[in-house]
Amino acid sequence: MDAPINHPLSDETIAEYWPDMDTPEGRVDIRRQFNALMEQVRLTATRGFPRWPEVMAPVVAEKARTLPDRLNGLKAALAGLPEHWRQWQWSADAKQSFGEKYVRVVGDSGYGMGRQYIAAIPAGPKTYFGTVAEYIAAANPDTITMLLSAYESLSSDAVRDVVAERRRQLDAEGMTAAHDDVEYSTGEMAQAASVYASYASSDGKLRAAQRFRDAGRAPATWPWAVSWWKPATARRMLVKAAALIIAEIERLDRKAAK
Structure with missing residues (x-):
């Protein structure tokens, strides 16, 4: 058995929080795990950005993609949409909610489901709301498909x-x-x-x-x-x-x- 780790975890604390580990061997294991955790915390506090490479890797990979690759990805996503979604009418409006104005994204399916709110975004300054609302209202699958077609034909x-x-x-x-x-x-x-x-x-x-x-x-x-x-x-x-x-x-x- 390894020598007990000299860490300020008392036997009483171990008995209270890990009663199933309250044996000589269990206390050694708990102290070892706790000590390893504290070491990771210490290293994380001093490690340079990014601290979590596995989290940042997709971001870095996305930034490295070429424009044609991004366009192909967008076209693939559009192709995977259910056909009836293309008939939805997308719009955005501003509503008061608990004293704050929100931009609410609305999709109307045309199948008797009525207006379905799919997102709510804080509106921010008055001028900012108009910009966001106009952008969202135009960002429907049919519009994006038309823009892609125009881009490819003129480019x-x-x-x-x-x-x-x-x-x-x-x-x-x-x-x-x-x-x-x-x-x-x-x-x-x-x-x-x-x-x-x-x-x-x-x-x-x-x-x-x-x-x-x-x-x-x-x-x-x-x-x-x-x-x-x-x-x-x-x-x-x-x-x-x-x-x-x-x-x-x-x-x-x-x-x-x-």
Whole structure:
């Protein structure tokens, strides 16, 4: 038998809470388990984020999915819906409940079941309610199917890659709207896009772009630090340029709206 663990669990406590374990061997086992639990608590308190990898793993995996993969998943989910659900009319309204206003999502089956409340969300500020209600009212299976069809008919691999690159800039590099408005307020994103596009214009330019990279330098017209100069294939550089142009247009739109 292992030596008893020196832990402040008295025999009286063990007898009270674990009467079936109140034997010399049982007390040793209880103390061992309790000591292991306390060690886990101590480690958890000092462990860096994420503390629960098994919980975060699905989140990380979802963020790593490509846009086409996400679209395929959405189409598969739509295909799995019972057909009669597509006939439901989805809407949202605001109702008072115990003094608080809620956005209530409503589905009307059309089969004599009446209006069925399927979710209730705190409405928040007055202006926020309108945004949420309009979004939910439009988010029915038929609308999503139509949007997907329109996206696929009007889009191309090039457009999808540009959208995915813009999303990557937001998610992986933290180029949020607030960041762009403060840090890139004098046209730096448009300038960077023009440099990428220029060096993607010929094989000679591509070789020159790579020579800059190999030498730890960037073109004189590059607006940012050398570490952000990342030449690649001509197509990839044009995708980056297009995404940066979109970001600059969005910045100008936000500026005009103020």
